[in-house]
Amino acid sequence: MxxxxxxxxxxxxxxxxxxxxxxxxxxxxxxxxxxxxxxxxxxxxxxxxxxxxxxxxxxxxxxxxxxxxxxxxxxxxxxxxxxxxxxxxxxxxxxxxxxxxxxxxxxxxxxxxxxxxxxxxxxxxxxxxxxxxxxxxxxxxxxxxxxxxxxxxxxxxxxxxxxxxxxxxxxxxxxxxxxxxxxxxxxxxxxxxxxxxxxxxxxxxxxxxDGNGDFVAGEHCRFCKAKAVCRARAEFNLELARYDFQMPENLDGTEIAAILGRIDALVTWADDIKEFALKEALSGKHYDGFKVVEGRSVRKYTSEEEAAKVVTKAGYDPYEKKVYGITAMTALLGRKRFEEVLGSLVCKAPGKPTLVEESDKRPALDTAKEDFKTVVNEEENHDKH
Ligand code: SF4
The missing domain is CATH 3.90.320 (Lambda Exonuclease; Chain A)
Incomplete structure (x- = not known):
């Protein structure tokens, strides 16, 4: 409603x-x-x-x-x-x-x-x-x-x-x-x-x-019920299309920065359009040049219990045993107990370098140091050979 x-x-x-x-x-x-x-x-x-x-x-x-x-x-x-x-x-x-x-x-x-x-x-x-x-x-x-x-x-x-x-x-x-x-x-x-x-x-x-003021697209659009059909959001995202024909050769750093600043919104918008269009198509709407087909699927057991039974009967162990991941283990023990029991056994590996906007709260990586490390490692490897 x-x-x-x-x-x-x-x-x-x-x-x-x-x-x-x-x-x-x-x-x-x-x-x-x-x-x-x-x-x-x-x-x-x-x-x-x-x-x-x-x-x-x-x-x-x-x-x-x-x-x-x-x-x-x-x-x-x-x-x-x-x-x-x-x-x-x-x-x-x-x-x-x-x-x-x-x-x-x-x-x-x-x-x-x-x-x-x-x-x-x-x-x-x-x-x-x-x-x-x-x-x-x-x-x-x-x-x-x-x-x-x-x-x-x-x-x-x-x-x-x-x-x-x-x-x-x-x-x-x-x-x-x-x-x-x-x-x-x-x-x-x-x-x-x-x-x-x-x-x-x-x-x-x-x-x-009263529905007055200007339509302003941005990160907030992802929570809007009109996000898939809103023209203002479409225009905001399609602005990027101009890079297809205005730049004959390489994009320069300023242009790449401009694209980077919009690319997450563009991907989210594209996903929203796809999701909306699929829902409509499944309800009978036709989009010229498109049809609904069955997607790829993976093989699975018709019954896990039955599969385990016959594999056991055949002389094999059908079960794998592994340690719970951090989230499941935290849920099992509770946060406090998790800290007491496992606190000293948890470490956090450095995250993969990610390019984000300047406004992001995380401190910038010292990329000069990273470069230096790469050069030293390359030289060390060179000396060894
Ligand atoms: S999708 Fe359109 S109406 Fe909704 S917040 Fe974004 S610009 Fe505004």
Whole structure:
């Protein structure tokens, strides 16, 4: 069912409709589709809520029997989340005897976004300081707290709730993303938060609610329901096509840098178009020059149990035995126990050199040193022969 534009101005998509203000109204004509990842995230949130309420001595019903995606990893991640919140709460208790904790709290954002609201996973309020924690179960994108519009919206909603009772002057927001081992916290003053709301959020929401402003394509498009059919995104990506005919010989460094800056978006866009077109074609849509065929497939046993039985009978061991990988082992032992038992046996090999944009937070590799190493190695090898 197409969603209403009011429902579309959600904090979780604020990074998109603030960057491309017509996107909320434009994409509301497309149906909502809940991905398996979203369902998994919902299950993980329910378990986190339960664990945290139990840790705080509140009444809570164990949701585990009804969770379709429940597994050992979810158990361990929700434990970590509850421990993190409890640690934060204990620290705030050092300066405030009775901090208030709100869990899965509905937050009214209508003072900033027409009919806007959201749900804060956990909000801890102490004298002068408020802490907003958001649990992320996703693995795909590492989420940073700094200048994160979703987190800032939650902080604004929480401020609306408690501002008259507590004298808040500082707000911390934390993204807790255990499957990426990411705990990202950012602290700003109340005044900075309110200035952002008035200068950035409110004007963007005013445009977005009526579908006004310019279409602006970018990294945020990947979360847009219109991403496969949006002309602005297509034009943004097809700009690269000009390199096909404008450059007769070699591309120079500036041109290659320009292409590198756009290539990830281009690949994602191409995948989105392919996925959308396949879905349409399977529903009967014809694209000139294309047809649907059966893809390649791999051989597999019709029954694993039966295969094991006959191989055993034939005198062979049909099973392989190997050590669990880090993720599966962490899920088996739990994060704390994993560290105790295996911490000294885990190392991290240097990652493969990757070309990324200057804005990336990782420090640049010293490529001069790498070159030097290569030369020395080549000379050493030469001397040996
Ligand atoms: S795909 Fe990108 S450019 Fe198009 S409406 Fe969505 S966010 Fe805006």
């Amino acid at each position: 197409p969603g209403s534009v009011h429902a579309m101005l959600s904090p979780s998509s604020a990074h998109m409709w603030m960057a491309c203000t017509p996107s909320a109204k434009f994409s509301s004509q497309f149906p909502d589709e809940e991905s398996p990842y979203a369902k998994e995230g919902t299950d993980a949130h329910r378990l986190c809520e339960f664990k945290l309420k139990k840790a705080l001595g509140m009444d809570a019903v164990d949701p585990r029997p009804g969770l379709g995606f429940y597994d050992a990893e979810m158990e361990s991640c929700s434990d970590d989340y509850a421990s993190f919140v409890m640690d934060t709460w204990s620290k705030l208790k050092e300066t405030c005897p009775d901090p208030m904790v709100m869990i899965e709290q509905k937050l009214d954002l209508s003072a900033y976004i027409p009919s806007g609201y959201g749900y804060g996973d956990c909000i801890i309020v102490a004298d002068g300081h408020m802490h907003v924690v958001d649990f992320k179960y996703g693995l795909g994108v590492m989420v940073e707290a700094e200048e994160n519009p979703q987190m800032m919206c939650y902080a604004l909603g929480a401020l609306e709730l408690v501002d008259s009772l507590y004298d808040i002057d500082t707000v911390s927001v934390t993204v807790f993303q255990p499957r990426r081992e990411n705990v990202s916290t950012w602290t700003i003053t109340r005044d900075e938060l309110l200035a952002w709301a008035n200068e950035k959020l409110v004007p963007a929401a005013k445009l977005a609610i």
